Amino acid sequence: MHWLYLLLALAALAISFKTSSVAVLVLCLLVALGLLLAWVMALLAQRLxxxxxxxxxxxxxxxxxxxxxxxxxxxxxxxxxxxxxTA
Known part of the structure; x- marks a missing residue:
């Protein structure tokens, strides 16, 4: 499940590179950051x-x-x- 977060973060990052809109760029970068944090937390939770x-x-x-x-x-x-x- 945690690998899905990483794939979605990479997809959001790819969309942010392809877009020409600043609003979509900022939104995709924030989503990518959030998904990367979720991926790291899920990975650590699984290992623990x-x-x-x-x-x-x-x-x-x-x-x-x-x-x-x-x-x-x-x-x-x-x-x-x-x-x-003995005595």
Whole structure:
């Protein structure tokens, strides 16, 4: 979709070069500028969106605490029993 903005901006720029009317020239240049800005913003939005993490995979604090407790329980169960000191 963002490439459409670029193509429309180039078309507006081409029209502004071909016209002999100053009003159409100014209008086409403003439209081309606006479409170029829209193209850059859409391109940046797409790149940022592709790098963001999936929010459904994020853990809430309760789930994180439960997972930490499970890991701690596994660690204590796997640890060898402490031998009493020999006298």
């Amino acid at each position: 969106g592709s790098q963001s993490r999936d929010e459904s995979l994020m853990l809430d604090p309760v789930e994180l605490r439960r997972l930490r407790e499970q890991a701690e329980a596994r660690r204590t169960a796997a640890a060898p029993p402490a031998e009493p000191p």
